[in-house]
Amino acid sequence: MWARLAAAAGVAAFVWFNAYVEREIQPTMMQIAEYEARRLTTQAVHQAVEERLGQEPQLCEGLYKFGEGYVELDATVANRVRSTLLSAVETQMAVLPEQEYSIPFGSLTGNYLLSGQGPGWKLKLQPEGYVQASWQESYESLSINTTRYTAELSLSVTVNMILDGRSETLTVREALPMLTLLLQGESPRAYASVLD
Numbered sequence: 001m002w003a004r005l006a007a008a009a010g011v012a013a014f015v016w017f018n019a020y021v022e023r024e025i026q027p028t029m030m031q032i033a034e035y036e037a038r039r040l041t042t043q044a045v046h047q048a049v050e051e052r053l054g055q056e057p058q059l060c061e062g063l064y065k066f067g068e069g070y071v072e073l074d075a076t077v078a079n080r081v082r083s084t085l086l087s088a089v090e091t092q093m094a095v096l097p098e099q100e101y102s103i104p105f106g107s108l109t110g111n112y113l114l115s116g117q118g119p120g121w122k123l124k125l126q127p128e129g130y131v132q133a134s135w136q137e138s139y140e141s142l143s144i145n146t147t148r149y150t151a152e153l154s155l156s157v158t159v160n161m162i163l164d165g166r167s168e169t170l171t172v173r174e175a176l177p178m179l180t181l182l183l184q185g186e187s188p189r190a191y192a193s194v195l196d
Contacts, residue, residue: 037125037159040096040159041093041129042174045174045176046176049089052088056084059080060179061077062077064181085155089131093157099125102122123162125160126160129158133155136152137151138152145184148182148183150177150181151180154174157172
């Protein structure tokens with residue numbers, strides 16, 4: 001009789017604890033994992049691009065073609081820049097070591113008194129990821145005869161996260177300004193406005 005009651009209490013405690021972990025602990029772990037994954041990935045992307053542009057400072061030269069009254073992205077140069085920087089980011093992501101963290105269980109409960117207490121909860125990040133890149137162009141009219149064109153390389157990196165044996169993925173997107181052009185036309189000889 002007492003054995004059955006103890007077993008039932010043990011099962012009930014296990015079910016309650018499992019529900020508590022799913023409801024309270026897992027979301028906190030996911031937030032920590034996402035923060036660390038974004039931090040590591042963003043650092044790796046910026047480091048890879050900075051190093052490659054430092055090695056090849058002329059890489060973005062000729063990115064735009066100018067003509068009579070127009071400017072356009074040179075597809076050949078743009079594809080070369082995209083491929084070069086994509087390869088640099090993939091290489092940088094591949095050499096990042098697996099990151100492992102141990103977070104005290106008390107810190108995950110949100111209780112100030114338990115912070116830093118209890119056994120460690122393991123969190124692993126596998127920084128290797130799938131990288132994609134595309135060009136984004138935008139323009140902004142600054143005045144009557146001045147326009148600013150901006151070309152950004154938009155990078156998307158998918159990172160693997162392992163939380164207690166469960167695998168999750170996170171996509172980190174970074175837009176890197178590669179070139180800005182300030183185009184000025186001739187000032188108009190007259191400015192007319194229609195008044196009602």
